[in-house]
Amino acid sequence: MGAVYTQLSLQERRKIENWWHAKVPVREMARVLKRHKSTIFREIKRNFWADDAFPKKYAGYFGHAAQLQTNKRRSVQRKLIRHPELCKTVVAKIKLGWTPEQIGNRMIYEGAKLRV
Known part of the structure; x- marks a missing residue:
């Protein structure tokens, strides 16, 4: 690192x-x-x-x-603060044990307008 x-x-x-x-x-x-x-x-x-x-x-x-x-x-620049619905989605997936990479790649795969 x-x-x-x-x-x-x-x-x-x-x-x-x-x-x-x-x-x-x-x-x-x-x-x-x-x-x-x-x-x-x-x-x-x-x-x-x-x-x-x-x-x-x-x-x-x-x-x-x-x-x-x-x-x-x-x-x-803080996207999760500007978009509370996106924040809720990300937090829910993190609670399920997803990694940030998994969340971001899944959003790309699903064609989501807002992604992290």
């Missing part, structure tokens, strides 16, 4: 924000947070805020806003 990946926490995002405003190099941020530098680069790029209606001095990376955006992205 590969390495275990954990999401950045709000505290880590706040540290990145402070360091970004202080112009600390990304390599140093990554070293202190014990993360790969590409993780920090992606985080800043993905959650960088800029609006043409505001002057450029207001653009930047903001840790709390980044956390809210991340929570929003993750909640949108």
